[in-house]
Amino acid sequence: MLYFDHAATTPMREITKQTWLEMSSHYNPAGQYGLGRRARSVLDDAREQVAALLGCEPIEVIFTSSGTEADNIAIRGLYHSRASYQRVITTSIEHAAVYETANSLRAFGADVQFLPVTDNGIVHDPAGLLSQPAAVMSCMWANNETGALQPLEEIIAAATVTGTPVHVDAVQVAGKLAIDFAALGATTLAISGHKFGGPRGVGVLIAKRSPAPAAVLTGGGQERGIRPGTVDVAGAAAFAAALAEADTQREAEQARLGQLKELLRSTILATIDDVRINTPEHSLATHLNVSFPGCEGDSLIMLLDSFGFATATGSACANGVNRASRVLLAQGVPEAVARGTLRLTMGYTTTQADVEKLVEVLPKAVALARQAGMASHTL
Ligand code: PLP
Numbered sequence: 001m002l003y004f005d006h007a008a009t010t011p012m013r014e015i016t017k018q019t020w021l022e023m024s025s026h027y028n029p030a031g032q033y034g035l036g037r038r039a040r041s042v043l044d045d046a047r048e049q050v051a052a053l054l055g056c057e058p059i060e061v062i063f064t065s066s067g068t069e070a071d072n073i074a075i076r077g078l079y080h081s082r083a084s085y086q087r088v089i090t091t092s093i094e095h096a097a098v099y100e101t102a103n104s105l106r107a108f109g110a111d112v113q114f115l116p117v118t119d120n121g122i123v124h125d126p127a128g129l130l131s132q133p134a135a136v137m138s139c140m141w142a143n144n145e146t147g148a149l150q151p152l153e154e155i156i157a158a159a160t161v162t163g164t165p166v167h168v169d170a171v172q173v174a175g176k177l178a179i180d181f182a183a184l185g186a187t188t189l190a191i192s193g194h195k196f197g198g199p200r201g202v203g204v205l206i207a208k209r210s211p212a213p214a215a216v217l218t219g220g221g222q223e224r225g226i227r228p229g230t231v232d233v234a235g236a237a238a239f240a241a242a243l244a245e246a247d248t249q250r251e252a253e254q255a256r257l258g259q260l261k262e263l264l265r266s267t268i269l270a271t272i273d274d275v276r277i278n279t280p281e282h283s284l285a286t287h288l289n290v291s292f293p294g295c296e297g298d299s300l301i302m303l304l305d306s307f308g309f310a311t312a313t314g315s316a317c318a319n320g321v322n323r324a325s326r327v328l329l330a331q332g333v334p335e336a337v338a339r340g341t342l343r344l345t346m347g348y349t350t351t352q353a354d355v356e357k358l359v360e361v362l363p364k365a366v367a368l369a370r371q372a373g374m375a376s377h378t379l
Contacts, residue, residue, distance in 0.1 A: 002354045005312045006195075006286060006347030007144050007172060013197035013348075015245050020199060020238035029233055030222070039233045046233075046240040050204060053243050054189075055180030062205040062223040063236050067171040067192030068097040070205035071138075073227060074167040074188035075101045077213020078136040079110060082165070085135035089164075091115045091123050091150075092330040098138050098169050099326075110135070120280035121148035121331040126155040133162035140169040145327045145343055146279045147172070147287025156185045165211050171195055175246030176254060176284055181206050188213060193235070197348060198242030202235040249348065257346050258285035260355050264344060265290075267359040272366050276337055278328055288344045291333060295340035295369035303365040304342075309358055312343045340373065 003011070026039035044058070051058040064070045075098065079088060090102045092114040102112050113134075115123050121143060130137060137159045142149050152168060159166045165187035170179060175196025181189055188207045194200040207213060207226060219228030246253075265288055268275055278289040292300065297313035304311050313325070324338035333341075344358070 001308055001310055002357060003310045003349065004344045004346065004354075004358065005310050006350070007147075007343065007345035008312060009194045009200065010197045010347045011349050012194075012199065013242050013245055016193075016198050016238045016242040019241040020234045023234040023237040026233045028230055030220070030230065042237055043231055043233050046236040049240040049244060050236075053179075053240075053247050054191075054204075054206060055182050055184075056206050059224070060181070060206050060208060062207055062227050063231050063239075064203040064205055064223075064227050065201055065232075066203045067169070067190050067195070068203075069227075070190035070192070070203045071095075071097040071167070071169055071171075072101050073205055073216055074190060074207065074213050075136055075138050076105070076216045077226065078165050078167060078187065078211065079105050079108070080216065081211060081214040082135040085133060086111045087132070087134035088112045089115065089129050089134045089137040091117065091139055093117050093121060093123070093143050093145075093148075093327045094138065094140055095144050095169060095171070097171075098140065098167075102138060115139075117331050119332045120282075121146045121278065121327070122280060122282065123150050123155070126151065127158045130155070130158040130162065130164060134159075134164045136167060137164050138167040138169065140171075141173040141177075142170075142284050142287075143327060144172050145287075145325055146289040146331075147284035147345075148280050149282050149284065152184065152186075160185060172284065172287075175243060175250065176286060178250070187211060193239040193242060196242060196246040199235050199238045202232065202239045204239065246348075253348055254285045257350065260346055260350060260352060261285055261288055263352070264288050264355050264359060268362060271359065271363050276333065278331070278333060278341065286346050289328075289341060290344070291328070291337045291341045292366045292369070293337045293340055294373045295366060296373050297339060297341050299369040299372045300340070300342055300365055303368055304361070307361045307365065309361070312345070313341055340369070 027035040029039040029043045047058045047061045050061050088110045118124050168186045168189040171192045174191035193202040276291040324335045328338040
């Protein structure tokens, strides 16, 4: 099986497995005896390593169970910490972890407003909505479906003028682009281990000391009380080791994957008629989102699966539900076109031979899916 769904999850690195196994016999890091102190020191090392890699202070690193949890804690917590503001600003292309979280705040009186995107899938005119202060602004760094990179500097600069805290969902970016939290000027930032070959079920929220998100979970005082609960020491150590390895390989890997993406894009355009590329130029090297009008995305995925390729239509969380992607609709892709979309994403295990094999079978898969698509339209 050739794997083209790295944006959903990336195969775990060897260093992740080894580190996890090595650290898995540690005890509760809150224990005051030697065994506890030893676990604590492993956790402290992991925290320091993550902080050094992400340009923040160790105290700003909060281990969570996922990117989704980190997004929830940040957005809910910042909203509740700023009781005098009702407005929550985000974008129409966020992952469900942010989009649904922002929408759920309506139950607490929030006025949720969405920044629009251009037909390239890039957020535009952030200064408009951000000219007045809001409880919180949340924006992704790179879109999980198209890979489009967002104008974070502009967003953070506009929000800073009115003192609006900014949460950055950097889940797709960690391990691919350099992250310097202090230089970025955001209030909080979320990443997730399984997107860069780290452990599944471990995320990190970077949270400035002030303004800090109010605690939305209650329990012990772990992780500054912002994420109470016994920390998974082995998971934290494995996360740090994976991020360190991804960081060392980052520049060479992104250059290599950028070339593979260009090979994929240009061959698709040369061998298949009537194709729409939804990934803009300014995007991650790993993502190519492409629509084949006349196809149903689900048919394409099933056909490619039968040919030995794992691909996706969009966000994995939306799979199983046959509808056009909210992200593509927001960037103006017509619904009928958006339904015939493939998200092809690559990572450190992808080779040129994988890409060559994929482009060889794609024309056949698209032709078959178009026949099936037309059959269903004429029924
Ligand atoms: N944010 C983005 C942009 C994502 O791509 C994902 C996962 O697909 C998440 C948040 C959620 O991360 P996790 O799977 O760790 O909960």
